[in-house]
Amino acid sequence: MDEQDLVDIGVTHEDADGIIETYSSGTGEFSFHQQTVIANRLLAGQPDTELRSLSRVDEEEVKLLEHQVDAAHRALFEMDGKALLADEVGLGKTIEVGMILKEMHYRETSGSMLILTPAQLAKQWQGELREKFGLEFVCNYDDEFQGFEAHDRIIASIDTAKSDRHRATVLAREWDVLVMDEAHYVKNEDTDRYSLIDKLRYNYAFFLTATPIQNELTDLYNIVSLLRPGLFGSRDTFHHYFVDNGQETLVNRDELQRRLSQVMIRNRRADTDIDFTDRIIDTRSFEPNEAEKELYDEVTDYVRSAYSMDRGQKLVLMLLQKEVVSSPAALEQTILKQLNEQNELTHRSELETILDKIEAVDTVTKQERLFDIVEEAREHVDMGRVIVFTQFRPTQQQVLEGLDDRGYTTHAFHGGHSSQEKEEIVDRFREEGGVLVSTDSMNEGRNLQFTNIMVNYDLPWNPMKVEQRIGRIHRIGQKRKVYVFNMGLEDTIEEYVLERLYHKIDLFQQTVGELSTILTRLEDSGQSFEDEIFERLASADSEVDLENDFDSMALDLEEKKDLSQRVEKFNSGVFESFDLGATDD
Amino acid sequence: MTDATHAVTQSALETFAKAYLTGLGASVRENKNQWSVRLPNHVDVDFVEGSEFEVTVSDQVATEDDSAHLLAPESEFTQHMLDEAAEMTPTGQIALTKEATDSNYAYPSWITESSAEVAEATFSPYYDRTAVTVFVRIGVETVSEYQTQFLEAVTIDIQSRDQLPGLTNLLVSDYFTPGGDQISQHTGESLKGEAAISSEELIEAISDSQKAAKSEVIEELQDIRQSASRAATSEFEEYQQLQEQRINDLQNGISSLTDRLQRLATEVDEAGSQHQRVEALERRKEVKTEIEALESELDEIVQEKEQGYSTKQREILGRHAINANTKPVALTLVSYERGEIEFNLSEAGKQQTIRVPYAIGGVTDETTCESCGERLSEKNPIHLTEDGIGCKTCC
Numbered sequence: 001m002d003e004q005d006l007v008d009i010g011v012t013h014e015d016a017d018g019i020i021e022t023y024s025s026g027t028g029e030f031s032f033h034q035q036t037v038i039a040n041r042l043l044a045g046q047p048d049t050e051l052r053s054l055s056r057v058d059e060e061e062v063k064l065l066e067h068q069v070d071a072a073h074r075a076l077f078e079m080d081g082k083a084l085l086a087d088e089v090g091l092g093k094t095i096e097v098g099m100i101l102k103e104m105h106y107r108e109t110s111g112s113m114l115i116l117t118p119a120q121l122a123k124q125w126q127g128e129l130r131e132k133f134g135l136e137f138v139c140n141y142d143d144e145f146q147g148f149e150a151h152d153r154i155i156a157s158i159d160t161a162k163s164d165r166h167r168a169t170v171l172a173r174e175w176d177v178l179v180m181d182e183a184h185y186v187k188n189e190d191t192d193r194y195s196l197i198d199k200l201r202y203n204y205a206f207f208l209t210a211t212p213i214q215n216e217l218t219d220l221y222n223i224v225s226l227l228r229p230g231l232f233g234s235r236d237t238f239h240h241y242f243v244d245n246g247q248e249t250l251v252n253r254d255e256l257q258r259r260l261s262q263v264m265i266r267n268r269r270a271d272t273d274i275d276f277t278d279r280i281i282d283t284r285s286f287e288p289n290e291a292e293k294e295l296y297d298e299v300t301d302y303v304r305s306a307y308s309m310d311r312g313q314k315l316v317l318m319l320l321q322k323e324v325v326s327s328p329a330a331l332e333q334t335i336l337k338q339l340n341e342q343n344e345l346t347h348r349s350e351l352e353t354i355l356d357k358i359e360a361v362d363t364v365t366k367q368e369r370l371f372d373i374v375e376e377a378r379e380h381v382d383m384g385r386v387i388v389f390t391q392f393r394p395t396q397q398q399v400l401e402g403l404d405d406r407g408y409t410t411h412a413f414h415g416g417h418s419s420q421e422k423e424e425i426v427d428r429f430r431e432e433g434g435v436l437v438s439t440d441s442m443n444e445g446r447n448l449q450f451t452n453i454m455v456n457y458d459l460p461w462n463p464m465k466v467e468q469r470i471g472r473i474h475r476i477g478q479k480r481k482v483y484v485f486n487m488g489l490e491d492t493i494e495e496y497v498l499e500r501l502y503h504k505i506d507l508f509q510q511t512v513g514e515l516s517t518i519l520t521r522l523e524d525s526g527q528s529f530e531d532e533i534f535e536r537l538a539s540a541d542s543e544v545d546l547e548n549d550f551d552s553m554a555l556d557l558e559e560k561k562d563l564s565q566r567v568e569k570f571n572s573g574v575f576e577s578f579d580l581g582a583t584d585d
Numbered sequence: 586m587t588d589a590t591h592a593v594t595q596s597a598l599e600t601f602a603k604a605y606l607t608g609l610g611a612s613v614r615e616n617k618n619q620w621s622v623r624l625p626n627h628v629d630v631d632f633v634e635g636s637e638f639e640v641t642v643s644d645q646v647a648t649e650d651d652s653a654h655l656l657a658p659e660s661e662f663t664q665h666m667l668d669e670a671a672e673m674t675p676t677g678q679i680a681l682t683k684e685a686t687d688s689n690y691a692y693p694s695w696i697t698e699s700s701a702e703v704a705e706a707t708f709s710p711y712y713d714r715t716a717v718t719v720f721v722r723i724g725v726e727t728v729s730e731y732q733t734q735f736l737e738a739v740t741i742d743i744q745s746r747d748q749l750p751g752l753t754n755l756l757v758s759d760y761f762t763p764g765g766d767q768i769s770q771h772t773g774e775s776l777k778g779e780a781a782i783s784s785e786e787l788i789e790a791i792s793d794s795q796k797a798a799k800s801e802v803i804e805e806l807q808d809i810r811q812s813a814s815r816a817a818t819s820e821f822e823e824y825q826q827l828q829e830q831r832i833n834d835l836q837n838g839i840s841s842l843t844d845r846l847q848r849l850a851t852e853v854d855e856a857g858s859q860h861q862r863v864e865a866l867e868r869r870k871e872v873k874t875e876i877e878a879l880e881s882e883l884d885e886i887v888q889e890k891e892q893g894y895s896t897k898q899r900e901i902l903g904r905h906a907i908n909a910n911t912k913p914v915a916l917t918l919v920s921y922e923r924g925e926i927e928f929n930l931s932e933a934g935k936q937q938t939i940r941v942p943y944a945i946g947g948v949t950d951e952t953t954c955e956s957c958g959e960r961l962s963e964k965n966p967i968h969l970t971e972d973g974i975g976c977k978t979c980c
Contacts, residue, residue, distance in 0.1 A: 006814045008906040009806060011799055016791040016913050020784055023676045027918060033677025035605045037761040037915050039670035040720055041591035042601060044736035047658040109596075 051076075051099065053106035062132040063477055064099070067267040068092050072099035074265055081204035082227050084183065086212045087267040090276070092476065093208045094125065097179055098133040100206060105135060110176050112152045113137070114202075117181040119157035124468065125181065126155050149173065158185055162196040175202040183207035186226065187219035197226050211564075212264070217243055217250065220260075228263045277478055279470070283486040283503070284373075285495055286365050292328075295357040296492055299324040299331065300537075302350045307538040318534045323392060325494040326458035327366070327399075328358045330392035366457060366487050367402050373485050374408060374435055377453050383433025384409075387448065389469050390457040391440055399437050399457065409434025415441030440465055448472045452480040457487055459497055461530040466502070493537055496550045501533075504554040506561075587753045588801075589720055589738040591762070593658040599642055600763035602656055602663075605670055618642045619653065632665035671914065678918035679760065681752070681945045683708055686759075690926060691751050691947040695976075699966035701932040708943055710922035715782060716742045716749055718756055719794035720915040723802055726908050727813045735805065737798035740919065740946075741790045743782050748797060751947025752921060782918065795911040810907055817905035821898050828886055828894065835883040842876045921945040932969040939967075939974055954979060 027033070051073055057064060068091075075083035075096070081104075085093050104110035115137065117125050122139050129135040138145050140156040148154060148161070148169040158180070161170045178200060180186070186194045205227055212220045221238050224231055232238040244251045288296065303317045316338065323330040335351050335358070370388065378384035390396050393414055403410045411429045413422065413436055429436045430450050440460065442448075451473050460466055474482040488494040532553055540546035591597060606613055609628050614621040620640040624630065639653040640662070654662035690706045723735040740753040759765055782790075799806075849869040856862035889896070926943035929936065942950045952961045957979035961967055968980040 005818060006810055007817050007902050009810050009909065010906065011806075011909045011911065013792065013795045013799075014910060014912040016788060019675055019791070019913050019916060020787060023787060023916070023918075024784060027676040027678045028674035030677045030679055031608055032674035033915070033917065034761060034765070035601070035608055035670050036672070036674045036677075037720060037917070038591070038601050038763055038765075039605075039667045039673075040722065040914050041589050041736060041757075041761065042593055042597065042763075043667050043671055044722060044734045045590040045593045047593045 051103050053103045054099070057099070057102065057133065062095060062098075064095065065092065065272065065476065067272050068096045068099065071096045071265045071267060072103065075100055075206060076103060079263060079265075081177075082206075082263065084207045084209070084212065084224060084227055084264040086209055086264050088210055088269050090476075091267050091269065091272060093210070094128055094181075095132070097206055097208065098129055098135070101129070101135055101177065101179070102133045104177060104204070109204075112173065112175050113154070113177040113179070114148075114161075114170070114175045114200075115155040115179040115181070116158040116161055116197075117155060118185065119159060121181060122155050122157050129155075158193055158196070162192045167196065170196070171199050171201075173201070175200065176204065178202040178205040180205070180207045183209040183223050184211055184219060187222050189222050194222065194226075212266075224260070224263055231259055231263060276474070276476075278481045279474055280481055280483045281486070282483065283488065283498060284369065285488045285490045285498075286369050288365050288489045288492070289361075289363060291357070291361040291363075292365060292489070293491075295328065295331075295354070295361060296324055296489070298350075298354055298357050300493075302347065302354065304538050306347055306350075314534070317538070318530065321493060321534065321537065322458070322461065323395075325489050325492050326390060326392050327364060327395035328361045329394040329398040332358045333392075333394045364398070364402075365489065367399060369487065370399065370455065370457065371402075371406060373453075373455055374403065378408075381453055384435075385429070385433050385451045386435050386453045386455060387442075387451055387473065388435060388437045388455045388457050389440065389442070390437065391460055392458070393439060395458065396437050396439055403435055403437070411436045413438040413442055415439060440469070442469070442472055449475060449478045452478065453483045453485070455485045455487065459486065459488070459494060459502070461497060461533045463502065463529060493533070496537075496546070497533060500547075500550040500554050501557065504558060587738045587750065587757050589736040589757055589761075590734075595642075595657065597763045598656055598658065598663060601670075602640070602666065604763070605666070620656075630669060632662070632669045675915045676918070677915075678920070679756075680920040681755070682922050683710055683945070686755070686945055690943075691755070692928075693941075693948040693952070693961070694963035695952065695961035695966045696928065696930070698963050699932070699968060699977075701930040701967055701969055703928050704931050704936070705929040706926060707929075708922075708926045709924045711924040712922070713920055714742060714744060714923050714944070716740050716752060716919045716921060717782070717787065717790045717794075718753060718917040718919055719791055719798075719913050721795055721798035722912050722914045723798060724910045724912070725806065725809055726910075727809060727816075728905055733805075733809060735798075735802045736914075737801050739794035739797045739801075741793050741797075743786050743790060746790070746793060747949075749921075749944065749946060749949075751949075752919065752945060755946045756917065756919070787916075791913050791916070795913065798911055799909070806907070806909055813905045813907055814902075817901050820905075821894070821901050824897055824901070825894060828890065832883065832886055832890070835879050835886070839876055839879050839883065842872050842879065846872050846876065923949070930967070930969060930974075935969040935971060937969050937974050956980075 051069065054064070054069070067087075071085060071087070075081070075085065085096055087093050087096070101110065101113060104113075115125055122141060126137050126139045129137055135153070137153045137155045138151045140154065140160045145151070145154075148156070148166055149172065156166075160166060178197075180197065186197050188194060189198075207223060207227060209223070212223060218235070218239070221232055221235060233241075242250060242252055242256050250256070299320055303321050306313055307317050316334070319334055320331065323334055332355065335354055339348065339351055339355075374384070374386055377386045388399060390399065396412060396414060400410050400412055409432050411425050411432075411434065413425050417425065425436075426448065429448075436451075454469065454473055456466065456469065460469075470482070470484055474484075486498055488498045536549040536553060537546065540549055603613060606622055606624075609630070610625040611628070612623045614623075618641060620642060622638055622640055624636040626636060628636070633654060640656050641653040642656045654660075656663055688706075688708070690708060692703060692706070696703060718738055718740040721737050721739065723737065725733040725735075727733075738753045738757050740749040740756070741747070742749055846869060849865055849872060852865040853862055853869060856865055921944055923942070923944040925940050926948070927938060927940045929938050939952075939955075941948050941952050953959065954961055954965075954967075954976035955973055956970075956975040959965055959976055959978045961976055965977050968975045968977055970980055
C-alpha cells in the first residue's frame, strides 16, 4: 500500500498529572498496589482462547491440518473442555486429542489424565502421544505400571480399568482429564463399561468415535449424556422428540443437530482437503520347496496333537504355527527354547524331529522371492526404499543377512532400540535409502511417508496390526501410490488368512481406521481374531473342514462389515449437513 | 520494556479476585464454585452493592442464579471489579535486594545459550539505586475496529535514565502476576529518604517511558494502520462504485427525459388547442428543469471524478485516521542493588570465573570476549578454553 493511501496516525502522550499527584500524597501499601497493577494487566489482556502450545508441536513429527486445529480449539474453548470428537475415520482424531492434551499441559490445567482405549490400541496411543506431542504416559501394559493411584498420566484399556482389581482405584480419584477412544464402547447403559464412565469423576472429557451411532439413536443419547447430562433431557423425552416410533426414523433433525453442535465436532472427509493416494496390493503366493513343506506339515501336526492333549500350551503352539511360515530361523529359536527350558517335556521327540526338519531347509523360498521385490524397487523407486515387516526378530536377522550378502543397503529397526536410536535409524533410512527391515515395534507413531513400498514378509493374525503397518506409510501426507506386497506360502495357514479372510473383508483396501469398527464388533461379541484363527486351524479334522471353517469366519466378518457400512450410512443421514459452526440459530 | 498484558483466564481471575477481596478485608467462604463474600462494614466499594454477596465462579457463560455475581472473563461483575481495582493504588514502592530475590540471579543469554554451566554465582552489591517502573496503557482507536489496548512496562533508572528490562521482567513476573510473590514475605520496608525522587525526575521518567512504550508497539501500530487504511480504501472504492452507478443512473435519467422532451416538443407543435399547448409547454418546462437538475448533479460528480474524488478520499481517510494514546496507569518506585556478579563456570571439565556488572534483574553492561573483544550475546555465547574464556567467534 502506498504511503498516500495510508491513514494518518497520531500519538498523544497523556500528561502524568494524576499519577504525580497520587505519588506526591504518598505511595500506597504495596499489596494494594500489586492488585492495582494486576487489574491493569488483566484489563489490557485478551480472553485467552488461542492454542498457545501450537508453536511447540514438532512439525517434523506431525503435520497439523486446519480441521484438526479447529476441532481442538472448539473442544477447548467453545465446548468448555467436554466434547465428542466424531470425525469420520482417517481424519486424525488422535491428533486432535494430542493437541488438546498438549495445550492443557502447557496451561497447566492437566494434573491427572486418564486415557481409556480398546486394549489393542493402548500402546499405539502411548507411542503417538510421545512421538508427536512429547507427552509421556504410562500404559497399563508397561512393566512400570503400578496401579491407577500411582501415576498421573495413564493410558489403559477400558476393560482393565473396569476390572475388579482396578475399578475402585480408578473411581477413587478425581481426574483432571478423561479421554475415551472408541466411545461407542459405552453406548449401552446396561454394561460395566458404561457404569464405570458414569461414575468416574473428571473435570474435562474428550470422547472419540467415528460412529456415534452404532445401532440406534439411543447410542448417541447414552454417549452424549455421559458428557453433558441433561442436553437431551430424559431418555423418554429424547425418544419421543427425535424418533418416530412408528417407523423408527429420525424426526426433528435440525433440532438434534443444533443441540449436538454444543458438544459434538464432526469433520467429514468431503469437507477437508485430504485425499488419500491409491493403494496397490500385490499378494504373491509361493510354492514352498519340499523341505519347507515337510517342515510345515510336521509343525502343524505337532500343534494339532499337542493342542488336543494339552491346552495350556496354546500360546506357544500359536507362536510355532506363526513362526513356521515366517522363517525356519524364528521357529528354531522357539523350539530350542522349549527344549532347553522344559526338562520334562512330553513332546521332546517331536520337537527334535522339527529341529531336524529345520536343518534340512537349505533354501528359504520367501527370502529368495523377497530379492525380486527389492530389486524391482531398486529399479523403479527413489533410492530403492522398501520397508519389510516381520513379526519375529530371528526372521528379521535372517532377512538382513540375506540382503547384506547381496550388497543391499540395509537398516534394522526393532523394539530393542531406544527412542533416540529409532529416530536415528529412520533418519538414516531416509537419507541413505535401501531396505528397512522392521519388526512391529515400528507401530509407534512413526511417519514414513517418504517411502511408498512395503512388504509383509509374514502376516500378523491381528488385522489391526496389518493396518497399523500399512498406516506407517499410507497416511495423510503420502503423495505417491502405495504398494503393499504380501508374501505367503501356498497351502499354509498364511494362505488361508490372506486369501480367505483378509481379502474377503478387503482388509488391504480399508481406509485407515475403518477396520476398527469391524473389530470392535468382533470384540463386542467376545471373540478374538487370533484365537478364532488358531482354533479353526487346530481343530480342523481335514482340509475340507479347514476351508469351510475359514469360509464361515469370513462370512461372519463380511456380515460385520456390512453392518458397519449400514450404520455408517445411517450416521451420514443423521449428520448430513452437520453445521460445524452452528451458531446462527 | 515488557508486554505487561496478562491473558484473561478463569484461573487468573479467580486468583486475583480472591487476593483482592481478602486484601480488602473480606471473608470468602468457598463452596464448590460458589463464594460467599462478606466485606467489613467500613469498606466501601462500587463494584458491588452491600457488604455481603455471592459470587459464582465459572467460565460458563450462562448462570441460572441471577442473584449471584458471575466471576468469568468478560462478565460485567468482573469488569467492574477490575476497573475499580485498577485505579485503587496506582503508586507503590518496593526494595529489591539480594535477600528479597532469594539470590535467584538472572543469567545473561551469552551463558544460557552456551554449553557452560554456572557452578556458582555470587552477587556483591556495592550501592543502592532508584528506578521507576511505569505501566503505560496504549489505547488505539479506529472507526473500523474495536479499540485495541496494549500495556507496556518500562523501568528507568532515575540517575542514568537507562532502561532496565531485566528488572521489569522480574517485577512483572514475580510480583505483579496473579498468585505472585507477596511482598510481605520478603520486605515491607519503605524506601529510605534518599531513595525518594522529585516530581521533576518522575515527570521525566514517565515521559521517557511513554515514548519507549510507543516505540515498543510501533509494529503493532503499523499493522493497525495498514488494516485501517484497507478499511478506508474499501470504503472509498465502494463510494467510487456508487458514484459510477449514480453517473449511469443520471445519464439514463437525462436520456429518457430528453426523449420525453422531444415528445413534448412534438405535442406542443401538434397541440389541438391552446389549452393543450399551454399544458404541454408547462410539462416541457418541468422536464427541462428536471434535466437541468440532473445535468448539474452529473457535472458535479463528473468533475469530482476527474479530480479522483479527492475530497471524499480525504474525508474517508481522515475519518479512519488512528489516534493512539499513551497513559501512565501505575508506577512503582524501585530501590535496587547494583554491584558485580561473579559466575563460576564449568564446561567439559574446564572451569573459569568471570565478573561482570550486575543489578538485581540482570547483567547491566555489555560484556565482551576476553580473548577477541567480540561482544558476547545470545548468538555469540561464551566458550571456556584451557587458557581462559573465549566465545563462539574466536573458539
